[in-house]
Amino acid sequence: MTETETAWPAPVSSSYPALAERFRPIFRQIAEGAIQREAERILPYEPIAWLKAAGFGTVRIPVAEGGFGATIPELFGLLIELSAADSNVTQALRAHFGAVEDILAAGTADRRARWIPRFLAAELVGSALSEAAGNTLGSFETRLTTDGDLLRLSGTKFYSTGTLYADWINFAAEKDGEVLSGLVSATAEGVTRHDDWSGFGQTLTGSGTTVFENAAVHPGDVFPFDARSKYRTAFYQLVHLATLSGIGRAAARDLTEQVAARRRAYSHGAAGTVQTDPQVLQVVGHVRSLAYAAAATTLQAAQGAQLVYDLSIAGQPEQAAQAAIVSEIGVDQAQPVVAKLVLEATETLFDALGASATVRATALDRHWRNARTLSSHNPLIYKQRIVGDYAVNGTAPPSFWMVGSVS
Structure with a gap:
């Protein structure tokens, strides 16, 4: 590992270096094809298959049960590194890691026995929660009905x-x-998945439409919506923060590489070469600092979710519930800051490179587009208001985010 690849925030853990090194060759392999996938709209089936084969989806499962036994901060350290390789892949795995947390922190013995083997068999979970039209705020149009034993x-x-x-x-x-919440086989009869996500960022995440038409669901895979981890809202938002942090790191990496390789200079520059131009070097340092701060903030926020998990499995529900509020507020405080840090980093990098950096072949614009798209989820202005309401009035944050019609 070169010096330019070091000096990044990492979980404070003696086991993290070895854990991360296990997956870094795959992350590097994923990064090698990221620009081509972006340019040609190649969905990342292959990178996700590499991660599945390496057991990446089981990093949080305890070692005694066949997983890697990573802590929550260690997981988010890995997700930051993966996002630096290709942020589309991290977001595509977001629901899977959320589902694993639900089983680990809140799953009954039956649910755990049913799902841990599936995770160990490299089976992944996707998400189909939100509805884009038709549902009234606070409700879902999607329905479950009884059909005999199914x-x-x-x-x-x-x-x-x-x-x-x-x-x-x-x-x-x-x-x-x-x-209710539940899980249905992605290949069950009556399940149709459409690749129709048309956002200008995170274009390869498979965030389009899923249609269920009388699809069969096993009753053992359905449970009350609240029978999930107490830190579920914070956890899902932490995945966004880790993805943003990885985008910032990727922007700093690409900027560094392009400055180091640049052979043309301006007549009105501050030095004979770009590599020794103090103004260019200042931009490089500024972008790295922004990315550093984003990752450090994310890893700090992840510690709050770890505390909730520890209290949950220790059988201390009241303490876990209180810690979940603090964890959620911590994440809400982090989100606007991390988003602004990364958006600034992905915009500022162009100041050191000039117009040639805007050619499509470099795909440097993907960093800003991806960061802007992620930062638009669960509007940041509401997070800031919620933090203020908690600070002034002690109001707990909402436990679930929904969108729906108000009329």
Whole structure:
């Protein structure tokens, strides 16, 4: 590892270096094809298959049960590194890691026995929670109905991140007026996954439409919506923060490489070469500092989720519930800051490179587009208001984020 690859924030853990080194060759392999995939819109089935084969989806499962036993901060350290390689891949795996946390922190013995072997068999989970039209705020149009010994799922979901690459789909639906969560096979009859996400960023995440038409669901794979990890909201937002942090690191990496390789200089520059131009070097340092701060903030916020997990498995529900509020506020405080740091980094890098950096072959614009897209989830202005309301009035943050019609 070169000096330019070091000096980045990492989890404070004696086991992290060895854990990360196990996956870094795959991360480097993923990074090698990232620009081509972006330019030619090649969905990352192959990179995700590499990660599955390496057991990446099991990093949080305890060693005694066949996984790698990573802590939550260690997981997010890995996700930052993966995002620096290709942020599309991290976002595509977001629902999977959330599903693993639900089983580890809140799963009953039956659910755990049912799902841990599936995870160890490299089966991945995608997401189908949000609905883009039709549902009233606070409810879902998607329905579960009873059909003998099975349940049947019908409805249409959007922002179905990761479903194209998944073996299972985590859904939310209503049955007899109750909101339930569950998992359905991605290849079950009646499940159709569409690659119709049209955003200008994170274009390869599979965040399009999923349609359920009377799809069969096993009752053992359905549970109350609240029967999930207490830190689920913070966890899902932490994945966004890790993805943003990795984008910042990728922007700093690409900027450094382009400055180091540049052979042309300006007549009105501050030195004979770009590599010795103090103004250019200042921009490089500034972008790296922004990316550093983003990752450090993310890893700090991840410690709060770890505390909630520890309290949950220790059988201290009241303490876990209180810690979950603090964890969520910590993440809410981090989100606007990390987003602004990374957006500034992905824009500022062009100041050191000039117009030649805008050619499509470099794909440097992908960093800003991806960061802007991620930063638009769960609007940042609401996070800031929630933090203020907690600080002034002690108001707990909402436990779940939804979008729906108000009329």
